[in-house]
Amino acid sequence: MTSDTSTSTAPATTALPLPAGSWEIDPFHSAVNFTIRHLGISKVRGRFSEVTAGLVVGGSAETSSVTATVALASIDTGNKDRDAHVKAPDLLDVERRPTMTFRSTRVAGADDEWTMEGELTIGDVTRPITLAVEFGGLQAFPGDPRRHAGFEATGEIKRSDYGLDFGAGMLGDVVKIQLDMQFLEPAESAAPQG
Template sequence: MTNASHRTTPPTTASPLAAPALPLTAGRWAFDPMHSAVGFTIRHLGISKVRGRFNDFRAELVVGDSLETSSVTATVALASVDTGNPDRDAHVRAADLLDVEKRPTMAFRSTRITGEGEDWTLSGELTIGDVTRPIDFAVEFGGVVEAMDGSRHAGFDATGEFRRGDFGLGFAPGILGDVVKVGLEMQFVEPR
């Protein structure tokens, strides 16, 4: 057994995007919507959680030569909200709640990517309607694998949260919680 303090090769400190632990080819990775999901939870009456998802969304991953030149963007169509209850979903879309006529999308644009190995932080700006606020996502990198057709896929899980009130969505206080927790599962396909 070798003592770790006597290593002949120091641990790598290179950019994780260039390191073997995260072998992402530079370029624009294609979004794979069939193997991706956007979900959320919010407290109801302070005693339980309502879970839902958005069925219409897209994302883009651009890998540069470094973390500083890499970026992530995403857009969610708020009218695609799905909590498993059509009547509730119609109410959520209405003017007194999300008001999807006025606020059709929720958009994210990254400003910084940090981390290493499997654990990353994706910092950026979240825009709902005409309000933009900072947000951080904790990201787990699932790795890169080759699919049956020979294409290479990268997988990521991301979690974050925001306050409804920060975006002018403070409707139904006491009934709905202010904190919305967001969970993303994303796959992207390596550029050819």
């Protein structure tokens, strides 16, 4: 998630390579991962295990949208003591800021390379963000009549933009984000594969 405000040259009528309708997240094949620098010399990696999201595909990219909500208390960095500290009032303060939400405002691109602009809200702070999105394809899953669509989205935020500036000098300000998401085809669009 970057603050890059460059615009795409893709026409506004570019259609997404998916059937129209409301796609729901496949939580078992989706992940919200992040990386942050520690002491400027190494990286701490983690994930949020609880995320809900929806993808609405319209007749064009302009009429398509994505929303997502992440439970901040579901953070997992592989160290329970560290996770407890990150959830505490001096950092994420999950009692006061239980969720992080995303709402797209613009989708543009073509083929398998897309850009999604939107708004990220943590607590009472909302900032614009941009994600680079790679469309992984559309594939049937054994035993499921609905096809799965896969996406990888990457970007970065500055935690100080959201008032999360604890540990400056010890923890990096930039948080790099990688989203691996699968969405399930709307039931009304699903057809027997053969």
